[in-house]
Amino acid sequence: MEKSTIYIRRKEDYFGVARKLKVFIDGKHVADLKWGQAIDIHVRPGYHTVKVKMDWCTCKPVGFKLRGGERVAYQVDSGFDESVSNMFLQLYNLFFNASDFFTLTRQQLNDNS
Numbered sequence: 001m002e003k004s005t006i007y008i009r010r011k012e013d014y015f016g017v018a019r020k021l022k023v024f025i026d027g028k029h030v031a032d033l034k035w036g037q038a039i040d041i042h043v044r045p046g047y048h049t050v051k052v053k054m055d056w057c058t059c060k061p062v063g064f065k066l067r068g069g070e071r072v073a074y075q076v077d078s079g080f081d082e083s084v085s086n087m088f089l090q091l092y093n094l095f096f097n098a099s100d101f102f103t104l105t106r107q108q109l110n111d112n113s
Contacts (some may be wrong), residue, residue, distance in 0.1 A: 004045050004066035007073040008052075008074070009038035015073070015078040016054050021102075022049045033076070045070070050104060052076050057094060057101035073107040 010021055010033040020032040023041070026048055031039050033052075045068040051061040057078075065070060078090060078101060093101045 001045065002068040003042045004068060005071040006041045006043060006048065006050060006066075007038065007071060007109070008033065008041065008050070008104075009073070009075050010034070010036060011075055011077045011080050012036040019054055021076060022053045025049070025051065027051075029108045040071075050074060052102050052104065054102075057098045059102035059104055060099065062104045062106075071109060073109050075107050077103050077105060 002110050006025065008023055008031075012035060017035045020034055022029055023031040023033060023039070025041060025043060030041055033039060047063065047065045049061040049063045052059055059076075062074065066072065070105065090101070
């Protein structure tokens with residue numbers, strides 16, 4: 001049976017530069033991502049969930065179905081940037097809504113991914 005691939009890229013934002021981001025597939029810890037790093041995770045075809053976590057900050061799990069040989073890509077974003085409004089929103093999420101701190105956004109694949 002041909003394996004499927006989940007490609008996950010951690011955006012180079014300003015949160016947790018020195019910390020690793022834990023990646024979970026189907027509830028199991030499968031990888032740690034450094035700032036700006038990307039990884040291919042090979043899985044069996046079928047339904048999967050992806051979630052990321054750093055300390056108590058996490059995201060809502062994203063679920064999807066993969067066919068044999070299919071490759072999907074997600075980018076992890078904390079929303080932390082130079083804008084004051086986003087910084088206040090993320091500080092709020094950090095302390096009061098940590099399950100929405102990170103977002104996983106599905107990306108279009110190109111030949112360079």
